[in-house]
Structure formats: C-alpha cells, structure tokens
Amino acid sequence: MATLHTRASARAMLSPAVLLLLAWMLIPLGMTIYFSLLRYNLLMPGLESFVGIENYQYFLTDPAFFDAIWNTLRLVGGILLITIVGGTLLALLLDQPIWGQGIVRLLVIAPFFVMPTVSALVWKNMLMHPVNGLFAWIADIFGMQPIDWFAEAPMLSVILIVSWGWLPFATLITLTALQSLDSEQREAAEMDGAGPLSIFFYIILPHISRALTVVVLIETIFLLSVFAEILVTTNGGPGTATTNLTFLVYAQALLQFDVGLASAGGVVAIVLANIVAIFLLRLIGKNLEA
C-alpha cells in the first residue's frame, strides 16, 4: 500500500544512501572548484592565494587546451566508429550457427577483461614495436619498411588499442540484441523478397538500434576519460598529438605540480563532458523511448 506513511518511511530509509552519495559527489566537486580559484603550486607550498578566474584564463587560452579538445573528440569518435561498425559485423558473424560457438564467444569477449595498462603494454611492445613487434615482422616478410606506429600515427595507434578493448563490449551488447530478434520477422522479410542487405538495413538495424544507442552512450562516458593507454604508450606525445583533456589535467597537476590550473581544467572537463552528454541524449536519446 503506497500510503503517505510508507512513502515517508521509504524516504527516511533511502536518505542515508542519498546523503552519502551527495557527499561523495559534492565534496570533491566543491574542493575542485575551490582549488581552481587558488594559485596553488606544489613546488611552492604555503603560498596559496586567491586569484579568482585567473587559472581558467590560463587554461582556456593554452594552445594545448584546444589540441586536447580536438584530440578527445577524435579519440572518442574514432573508437566509437570502429567499435560500432566492427561490433555489429562481429555480432552478425557470431550469431551464425558455428561449431564451437561457446568457446569462440568467450574468446571474443576476453579483451574486455584485460586491463588497459596491460593491453597497452602488449600492443606497444609485442605488436606495434618497430623492431620487435609482430606488425614489423609481418612488414618485413613482405619486404616493406616497418611502421613506427607511435611516431608516425600516434593517435591512430591509441585509437586502435582502445578500440581493441571496447570492441568486445559493443559486440556483446549487439549480439544479445540480435538474438532477441524474432526469427519469424526475418523469415517474413525473406518471403517478402528482401535480400540479405535489405534484411540487414530494414529489419536488423532498426531492431538493434536501441542497443547501439546504449553502446554509444556508455562508451562515450568512459572514452572521454581514456588515460592509461596514453600514459603507457605515448605519454601524450609526440608534442601534444595524443594529449586528451584527461591527460592534460594530469600533466598540469602531476607533471607541472600546478594544482590550481589542473583543478580549473578539471572543472572545464566536467562542463564539456556534460555538454557532450546533453548533445548525445538529444541526438540519440529518442531511440531509448519505447
């Protein structure tokens, strides 16, 4: 019975959790905003002073900031493109009845469980290394000059590494969506004269679009903060070629010891992430409505 009493007691019982979550979120946010208004450098302890929005001015006019935004967008966009297209194709393949289906699916999902630092190291030293890497060895076989991935195409390299980790996620979600497609719908389309391509575009794609929306949203949230792969492989370089917002904030705080400037960057990153989120929800959120 949803009486006033039960509602009131429900609220009372919920409140500790809500308060804890609020504190969890508000205290760090408040401290970040507070620090962002200070001149606060770890190399000069005890000299903190209030400087207003000076940190923001510095951060927003730093040429590295615009590079970082552009890099963040490229990184997120590139990975989304690869994982959505690749994930859908892989899911279509895995949906076919094949021998050893269970094992194959398990293997496909495996990369998702490899932690980012490890996968980045494996890619850096065993696959993409210009001397010892597998790709260099393959290039050698065909008599080609091995590519020095992190020098020649640093952003592409990072995109590839992160995509490898997220591809299984997209595949898995898409596969479950595919399996929920009523087989009679597919058969009806077949009898209606639709070929494999038409069935994909008119029947399968609309059916999995909601799952793809979820993949885009979740991946965007996580990909805006890609960090480990960059730190392990390129360290944001060469120059600022692979510095995204997260890495820029890290560099300000822990390489230049400027906590104030880094906090300002953090606040800017929060605002930008929310802008992206609103934009995304507007763009594809209607897919989530029943």
Place this chain on the structure above:
Amino acid sequence: MGAIQLEQVLKTFDATTVIQGVDLEIEDGAFVVFVGPSGCGKSTLLRLIAGLEDVSGGRIVIDGQDATNVPPAKRELAMVFQSYALYPHMSVYRNIAFPLKMGGVDQETQRQKVEAAAKTLNLTDYLDRRPGQLSGGQRQRVAIGRAIVREPKAFLFDEPLSNLDAALRSAMRLELSELHQKLETTMIYVTHDQVEAMTMADKIVVLNGGRIEQVGSPLDLYRRPDNLFVAGFIGSPKMNIVDGAHAEKLGAPTIGVRPEHIALSTEAGDWSGVVGVAEHLGSDTFLHIETDGIGKLTVRAPGDVLVSHGDRVWLTPMADHIHRFDAGGRAVR
C-alpha cells in the same frame, strides 16, 4: 494460378524424421487445412512449401514447375505467421508496402495497392500507426494485408488465429473465409483446432506423426473417417470409442459412435449408465455418462433434456451411424 503438388516429401532434422514421405495434391483456388495434434509436422510441412526449410527428399511442384530448390522469395507465396511477424519499427502502411518495395514497385503503384488492401481489411484509419498500437485482430489483418498486396499464387497461414480471444477468433474465421471467396486464391492453413478446420476448409489434411492420415472434405472426414485417429480427432465433442465385448456384439473389435448418434432414454436401451456431469449449453446438453462395462461415454442430447448428476439413463447407438474399426484401427466398411 496456385496448384501445388507434393511428391514423396521427406524432412529429417538430424536423426528424427519429421515428415515421412508425404504425397499431396492441392488444386488451384482450394482452401486446404492441415490439421493435427502438436508435433505432427503440420507447421514443418507448411514451411517446406514456403521454402523456409529445405526438403530432405522428394519434390515440391508449384504451378507445374519444380520449386524444390527455389528460394522462398521466388516461389510467389505469401505467409501469415503465428506471431504475425510485423515489422515493429514501421507504420502499418510501410509494413504492407514492404513486399512491394522489395519487389521494386514504384511509389504510386505501391500507394494504390496498399490503400486497396487497407480498404478490403478495414485498416484505412490505421495506416499511420505502428503495430504496437494495434489490437490483436488489427495486427492479424495487417499481416494478411502484407500477404495480399503481393498477389501471390497461394497464401500460407501458420496458426494465425491462435493468439486471439475466442470471440475474435470466430469473427476472423468468417473474414478469412470471405476473403478466400473474394480472392479465389489457393490458401493453405495450418491449425491444431479441428473447429477451424471444419468450418473453413474445402479440403482437410489430417496429419499425425509426420504422415497423412486422411485427406477429404470436412463432411467426408466426419462421416467416413478412415481410421481411429481421424475418427477421434475430427468432431467435437470427440467420438466415443468402445472396444471389448460390447463392440464385438456390434461386429468389430473396436467401434466408434459420435455423441450425437446415441439415443438417450430414461427407461430402456442397449447400455445403461449413470450421469456424471451434464453440460447444459441451451441448444444442446452434453452428458458425460459412466456406462456399465464400457466406461465414460459422451452423449449429445437436445437442450430440453432434463437429467442431472446421478440419474440412471439408457443409451442406444444408432445402427446406421456406427463406425467399425479392425484390430489395427483401420475402418471396416
């Protein structure tokens, strides 16, 4: 233009044989119903004709041409599925137009055909809706509409009414029969419901265990069942089957008498028994009678017969309407 012949059609899934060499002739314009208990292979047979399953042996001939290895889209058949299989993200209009679009028909012709079909099926007001916003009966009609616009050689129905409630089911039954009279196209209809089979079919095919038990018009099957299975399956309530000494006295190891072919009396008769349950339907009364030495018999009595639980009654099978079967269950005539 929709004569279909099946010649020794065989279907096996791994080790199990689902369809065991079926021969069947379906004339152009006929309304043929495949009926049988679940698992008898009737849906599989329909899917074989549609081309959604590959035959393991035998031939399927459509309009005199071997269609055994022709893909489903090229067979020019239209199918209505049990789940309707409407495309949920498309409007009713786009659902019905889909086969035309796939067939490369131009927009204007598409519009004319869809509107004509919608008019036939009373769907004109719903063309902009999504399937999710329609009732079961309307969805059913959209599925039929999608089949009609293709002007197929034959319609295949896979238990299309089983998801509808009883009232809607009998209404749709009537609509389908009227549609068949209007279009004069061959229709093959699969159901497990013998009432649907009896009311709609020109020709009933009774299937059991992947084999055809009997083919014939509804009244044929009702009056002259070839074997015990058909005798028990066709007709509602079911035919009474009697064996043992009482059957031998009437000249066969097993005899069958329909509930409506037993005369009821409160004074005298061949068999006597006690009324268990009396179902008063108004027009008829179904009596379930525990008969001495025979067991439960069902009797259909006129609605004004007033006997009830515990009454002793006497039963006499009508001599002209006794079905006699040999030890193997085949009819003796």
